[in-house]
Amino acid sequence: MKKIILSLAVIGILFSCGKTTKEETTTKTETQVVIEEVLPPVNDVMMENAVIYEANIRQYSEEGTFSAFTKDIPVLKKLGVKVLWIMPIYPISTTKSKGSLGSYYAVSDYTKVNPEFGTIEDFRALVKTAHDNGIYVILDWVANHTGWDHVWLKEHPEYYTKDKNGAITHTEGTDWTDVADLNYDNQEMREQMKNDMLYWLKEEGVDGFRCDVAGMVPVDFWDRTVAEFKKIKPVFMLAEGWEPELLENAFDIGYGWDTHHKMNDIAQGKANVAEWDKRMTQIDTMYAKDDILMNFTSNHDENSWNGTVEERMGEAKEMFAALTYLAPGMPLIYSGQEYDMDKRLLFFEKDTIIKKQGKFFPLYEKLGALKNTNPALHGGKNAASYTRIKTSNDTNVLAFLREKDGHKVVFIANMTKQPITFTLAYEGKFTDYLSGETIEASSDAAYEFAAWQYQILIEE
Incomplete structure (x- = not known):
């Protein structure tokens, strides 16, 4: 195992790849000890069967702190979570801020933590606990813009986009008035951005980044920056973007936005299975075979701005949750989905998730176990x-086979709000994964599915 040197002042809470140098984050001592790394470096194997969890620290608990969230990391392990994406943890600008608490994405300092969430020691304890539970940690990184309180506004105004009158502006074509747009023509800014990201990789032991509006930042910045990361250690990089060029070098995985939109449309009767088939063909033509897309029924943007899963998908929500695991790609759980959350979380205010298990926790637990263990x-x-x-x-029934190394899993779903009878051009002996029943499938058998009913069949 890889050995890491840590100072005694932070032993037990710090999991990092180096000794912290920031005066505000640790106390140096001359005495050092050696501990062993408990989690292997990011690799292709972990990407095959990973489940991602998006952690909204502010809303996850009544306390809204790192420490309160850390207590539940073993619970996330039960759901098969392998990658923990933490929404921005940095101090939030108050100048031009929205709401009483402001946006996580209006960053005032890239190398400190928001005191609302706790201390850097609390964050280190979160990272260590995640690693102890076999979960990788990626930080949400906001590279396109900063908040209006960021030190760069005073010390380096040349880092920012300016209008014809020489005034720093927010991002053109958006209503993001609480942030100032960064100018990637400035090479010094690029270097500082890279170095601030390196701080979290080298000093705080995170395993990669989810990069906000990645397509709005020049691809060559990502390519060069991630190449520097990989000289230090393997990283997991998630782009909030769909552009294939993002996945050519820098990013491992992008957003399956169009897949998500097709699911919403089908749930609302605006599309049918033919549209799903077109999307699968589109993925094959647009992306390389080793590109990964993230599948989701919700995330922080969808929940707060476009509606809850219940609002968008209604009675189809369980079937589509299963589909995010069964379809090619990597599934995402957004904070609260495992607790049947049916409210739009406020974005700029405190709005606690109620953690009470219902239908979805055991479902995600079963789906996570299957995703983690079955090569198909x-x-x-x-x-x-x-x-x-x-x-x-x-037109109305979706059926497909996933197969690898002799393992086969079949997914069948009625993608309408009406009962339906159909036949299936597939034969074999299966175990219904959710019910445990044995099923003999034949091409001349008639299947009767209720509205939005689905089956996950494991071929014996």
Whole structure:
């Protein structure tokens, strides 16, 4: 195992790849000890069966702190979570801020933590606990803009985009008036941005980044910066973007936005299975075989601005949750989804998630176990195959086979709000994963599915 040197002042809470140098974050001592790393470096194997969890620290608990969230990390492990994406943890600008607490994405200092959430020691304890539970930690990084309180505004105004009158502006074409747009023509700013990211990798032991509006930042910045990261250690990079060029070098995984939109449309009766099939074909033509897309029914943007899963998907929400695990790619759980959350979380105010188990916690637990253990659901750089299975009603019934290394999983779903009867051009003996029943499938058998009913079949 890789050995790491740590100061005694932070032993037990610090999990990092180096000794912290920031005076405000630790106390130096001459005495040192050696501990062993408990989590292997990021690798292609972990990407095959990973589940991502988006952590909204402010809203996750009544306290809204790192420490309160850390207590529940073993619970997330039960859901099969392998990657913990933490929404921005940095101090929030108050100048031009929105609401009483402001936006996580209006950063005033890239190398400090928001005191609202706790201390740097509390964050280190979170990282160590995640690593102890076999979970990688990626930080939400906001590279396109800063808050109006950021020190760069005073010390380096040349880092920012300016209008014709020489005034620093917010990002053009947006209503993001609480942030100042960064100018990537400035090479010194690029270097400082890279160094601030390196701080979290080298000093605080994080495993990568989820990069906000990644497509609005020049691709060559990401390519060069991530190449520097990889000289230090392997990293996991998630782009909030769909552009294929982002995935060519810098990023491992991007957003499956169009997949998500197709699911919403089907749930609302605006599209049918034919549109899903077109999307699968589009993915094959747009992306390389080793590109990964993140599948989701919600995230912080969707929840706060476009509505809850219940609002957008209604009675189809459980079926589509399962589909995010069964379809090619990597599934995401947003904070509160495991507790059947049915409210739009306020974005600029405190709005606590109620953690009471209902239908979705055991469902995510089962889906996570299947994703973690069955090669037929591999969705990384060496993904399992996806083969459409023909039915007698391909307009309304989705059926497909995932297969790898002799393992086979079949997904069947009625993608309408009406009961339906159909036949399936596939034969074999299966175990219904959710019910445990044995099923003999034949091409001449008639299947009757209720509205939005689905099955996950493990071939024996």
